[in-house]
Amino acid sequence: MxxxxxxxxxxxxxxxxxxxxxxxxxxxxxxxxxxxxxxxxxxxxxxxxxxxxxxxxxxxxxxxxxxxxxxxxxxxxxxxxxxxxxxxxxxxxxxxxxxxxxxxxxxxxxxxxxxxxxxxxxxxxxxxxxxxxxxxxxxxxxxxxxxxxxxxxxxxxxxxxxxxxxxxxxxxxxxxxxxxxxxxxxxxxxxxxxxxxxxxxxxxxxxxxxxxxxxxxxxxxxxxxRDLIDARFPVQFVIRPKSDEFHDYRGYAGQVAGGVLKPGDEVVVLPSGMTSKISKIDLFDQEIPEAFPPMSVTVHLEDDVDVSRGDMIARVKNAPEPRQDIDAMVCWMTTTPLKPRQKLAIKHTTRTGRALVKDIQYRLDVNTLHRDQETKELGVNEIGRVQLRTTVPLLSDPYSKNRATGSFILIDEATGVTVGAGMING
Amino acid sequence: MSLCKAAHGTIPVMSQTHADYRLSQLDQLEAESIHIFREVAAEFEKPVLMFSGGKDSIVMLRLAEKAFYPAKIPFPVLQVDTGLDFPEVLETRDRWVNRLGVNLVVASIDDAIASGVVIDDGKTSRNRMQIGTLLNAIEENGFTAAFGGGRRDEEKARAKERVYSHRDEFGQWDPKNQRPELWSLYNGRLHEGEHMRIFPISNWTELDVWDYIGREGIEIPDIYFSHQRRVFVRDGMLMSETPLNPMRDGEVAEERTVRFRTCGDITLTGCVESTASTIDEIIEEIAVAKLTERGATRGDDRFSEAAMEDRKKEGYF
CATH class of the missing domain: 3.40.50.300 (P-loop containing nucleotide triphosphate hydrolases)
Structure with a gap:
């Protein structure tokens, strides 16, 4: 160091x-x-x-x-x-x-x-x-x-x-x-x-x-x-120097979202499910013995498995279940209301995909905590429980366990504006 | 790196509790900034790093170096040449660019005037002419994201700016219509012709920047350290004697022991009297400083209370 x-x-x-x-x-x-x-x-x-x-x-x-x-x-x-x-x-x-x-x-x-x-x-x-x-x-x-x-x-x-x-x-x-x-x-x-x-x-x-x-x-x-038990490493960027000196270098760069990563750990790459071992962890030009949140590091694996941006590295016996049906609390942030059947872009950790609103179960009155099940839409500044179906599986945890892997944003595909913030239910 | 596995005071360490993992605030800031650099490199087609040669942009270069090591920084560096830059700053810039092997794109105000991109009416300052020159360079090169070294502690308008700050087709910032920015989930969606300004050191303070320069042991221009210089007083600021900035009637130059707190246009950037010749001495000096760095030495920000806000809306850094 x-x-x-x-x-x-x-x-x-x-x-x-x-x-x-x-x-x-x-x-x-x-x-x-x-x-x-x-x-x-x-x-x-x-x-x-x-x-x-x-x-x-x-x-x-x-x-x-x-x-x-x-x-x-x-x-x-x-x-x-x-x-x-x-x-x-x-x-x-x-x-x-x-x-x-x-x-x-x-x-x-x-x-x-x-x-x-x-x-x-x-x-x-x-x-x-x-x-x-x-x-x-x-x-x-x-x-x-x-x-x-x-x-x-x-x-x-x-x-x-x-x-x-x-x-x-x-x-x-x-x-x-x-x-x-x-x-x-x-x-x-x-x-x-x-x-x-x-x-x-x-x-x-x-x-x-x-x-x-x-x-x-x-x-x-x-x-x-922070959650220091469940190792979660969303891959942001693959580092391949393409130089003579670092010819075989292949590192997975990202910010630790949960748990502690160490060389020798048996890991699984999601969503592919391929397994390998961490061979080393780099922090700039130094090898470090362990990495924990919120460190930005570069992880190397022993085997030449296929890993790219949007993948998640987790422990073999403690990995999130890839899910396309998402149950979440959503805060809506734009004047056009959120309605069932709406399609939006979704960003979760380093993954991006599309999401379809299947149902709005209830709107939460943040003053009284009353759950309004009659209204099937969310207006600006309203929070409600929403069911989504995503085009790509999200490698998520309940927000109550991990704020980094349990959160997502919703983006209007036409305007490009961030219109919603979601917290995944357990 | 200071990874402190701290045993908390007198409390016995219970079978490897999870309270042991702590990152110093500087390490946290570094990790956050590196995350931003990598996110932009992954999601934008053509990013560029706006480099002034000042300490903040040098810290940005260092963070970019660390984010992609041992690969080269995967985007070029853009400098707006005002023709009024300190020579020491340009020398430092060249050494950094050579060491890292990055591409340097220079957008010159003189060229912009010559080609009619900006108009020199004799009244507009070079600082303002940077805006047109910069926007033209971004458009001509098709850059979709431009990293800037702005910090939120610098100025009131900056305090409300996002890390990903959206610019419309005219390069303008709309402070009342910014995208919400939550967790560390950045939204980089753009339409044709728009671009994003990215501020990876938004959460750093002036002191953090100095702490980091000291910790990393990296080169910054000499003018930040105490030196002898012939200066004169203008608008309550100490300005450098130079043919680029002719003295007016009644202004007298004399030699003083000074240093600069910011690196800008030589005609607008004042220095302060100081004997601080090491990073530690500078940090000590800042810790007791009574004026903000921009208020103390930047003519461009003093004109009105909303000077920065107005320039930012037009497309300033």
């Missing part, structure tokens, strides 16, 4: 991706501004621009929300229209925030932001308590299998830092969460505007003994969230 004896801190830091959800009114942008400011991730010119705008608009205080409003049309309308990515770091961890708007019509953005998140941060206004919107956010995070959830009860300063109000929201949410799939929940009382319990512990809430938001973000354990 290359010598990389931590010349700098960045090489030893780990990474947390989190998605935020909440509306402007919940103070989400203010909270993100606060996290960036208190972790010293904001530069003077950025802060000055925001201060100048706040002054020109006649605000009493610097509106930290302005830091995250990216596009001119958003600034004009005072809303966030799309997923924005923000970055900050503390000495041991780098953070990528997928900042998603909370309005009703933007479910698709939340689904997008949550798809890569390790943690979801839902904001509620302490004065309002749980709203339909905060429930919806929790449901989406749970559907997308975001393993950690933080409910930040914001604006505690406006309810006199009342423990009773916090406890009430805490209990109500815990009750609601029993219907969802949330392996890890933390409920934190904060004031984003004043910074209480964001980075620094609040002096106004002695009764709260849990972590501050930043402390929790810095310490929540995410390394074990």
């Amino acid at each position: 290359a010598d990389t004896t931590g010349a700098t801190k960045g090489t030893n830091m780990d990474l947390l991706r989190f998605a935020t959800a909440g509306s402007v009114d919940d103070g989400k942008s203010t909270l993100i501004g606060r996290l960036l400011l208190d972790s010293k991730s904001i530069f003077e010119d950025q802060l000055e621009a925001v201060e100048a705008t706040s002054t020109s608009k006649g605000y009493d205080y610097t509106d930290l929300a302005l830091l995250t409003d990216g596009l001119r049309s958003e600034r004009e309308q005072g809303i966030t229209i799309d997923v924005a990515y923000r970055y900050f770091a503390t000495p041991n961890r780098k953070f990528i925030i997928a900042d998603t708007p909370g309005h009703v019509q933007y479910t698709r953005n939340m689904v997008t932001g949550a798809s890569t998140a390790d943690l979801g941060l839902v904001l509620v206004d302490a004065r309002q308590g749980l709203t339909e919107q905060s429930r919806r956010h929790a449901v989406i995070l749970s559907l997308l299998r975001v393993p950690h959830l933080v409910l930040a009860v914001n604006k505690m300063d406006l309810v006199d830092f009342s423990e009773e109000i916090y406890e009430k929201i805490h209990a109500e949410f815990t009750q609601f969460a029993t219907k969802l799939n949330i392996p890890d929940l933390e409920v934190i009382p904060i004031s984003a505007l004043n910074g209480d319990n964001v980075v620094n512990r609040s002096e106004n809430m002695d009764w709260y003994s849990g972590p501050t938001l930043m402390h929790h973000l810095e310490h929540v354990h995410v390394a074990s969230d």
Whole structure:
């Protein structure tokens, strides 16, 4: 392995991706501004621009929300229209925030932001308590299998830092969460505007003994969230140098989607079913003893079997069943509704094919979890259970087991636009 | 590579628990970027890597080298020659291109003006003329995907741009109508005449780029490191004294100890006073920097709050 004896801190830091959800009114942008400011991730010119705008608009205080409003049309309308990515770091961890708007019509953005998140941060206004919107956010995070959830009860300063109000929201949410799939929940009382319990512990809430938001973000354990048992290696690209020096080199490049791969492992190549053994694993010009998610490596096999892009390498005794009948939860993302008999392009891992909508079993009301079996179509920003038949077999796992091999996107063949996101049921 | 098989603090390691496998954030970013390079090489007919010679595009070249090793990078490199590039940058470019054995396509603004592709009205900056030159080069060569070194931490408009960023037949970006991008499933569908801009280092920050350059020990242009240079002050920025950028009345050049934080057009790219002469010193300097790299030293991004957004819509990098 290359010598990389931590010349700098960045090489030893780990990474947390989190998605935020909440509306402007919940103070989400203010909270993100606060996290960036208190972790010293904001530069003077950025802060000055925001201060100048706040002054020109006649605000009493610097509106930290302005830091995250990216596009001119958003600034004009005072809303966030799309997923924005923000970055900050503390000495041991780098953070990528997928900042998603909370309005009703933007479910698709939340689904997008949550798809890569390790943690979801839902904001509620302490004065309002749980709203339909905060429930919806929790449901989406749970559907997308975001393993950690933080409910930040914001604006505690406006309810006199009342423990009773916090406890009430805490209990109500815990009750609601029993219907969802949330392996890890933390409920934190904060004031984003004043910074209480964001980075620094609040002096106004002695009764709260849990972590501050930043402390929790810095310490929540995410390394074990990935599936490290079931080896899955979707082949992306076959590397054949065609040079004298590497005449016989034939490597299968890809990103490990699950499990741990080691030289000597008995593997099967899907969908052909041919078996072989891993002879070596390359990472650039080094041979490495094992590969695990999310490493991008090049795998070599002992036998000269036929392997190409779209194939999957798995363990002989633990391989996904190739399936053409797919049962999935689909989030629909375009204004023309999804209907039975519709044909779409589908991309799953490195495989592409076509899919026919056989049936829409029900539409899920993300506010009440009610399953509407009457409506046989999905409108924009709606989520439902869909049966598909694909032209090529998908080498998939249930999304609940593996987010990489359990997910797919649907593409409109005429426009080329991504119109749906699917999560395969077990 | 730092594959840390960490035993967690004082917790005893239970029979090979799966919490042991951890990848540092830099390794995760590298893996994600390599995935993107391979995906594009597999799915697009004719990709190209837009290379400026700056540190971000050098990191891209390094990632591409790693993604396809020991095969050569399976696409050419495209540079827009503004005629106003730092000579040190062009030298570094040539060394990289020679070492990797990749094809270099140069699209020159002067040629574009001569052939009437872009019009030099005496008012338009070379930076803006890059747009027409670039779009023409993409169209003429039939490139369907163009890798760019843009990072989302650079600027507000970039923060909302996808990794696969769709461009219509006019090369324009429509920020309100972007394709949703989920998991690591990228959608590369195009119609005739359209192309895709690909940003493989979207999730890297300025600090990550420096960490990576330091870790990989790769060559970047000397102008990033502290050196003596004759400079003058314009619009609050330190500009290089050069015949390419004549001084105006009242501007006086003097020798200072400086370095550049970005590599752009020599007439628009300012330097900062700095004694940082190693990667570690640069990292230390950035860690305490008070201005963004573009705000500090890029005339092209300071003109208006939406400068980048407007140029991107037209087809800028």
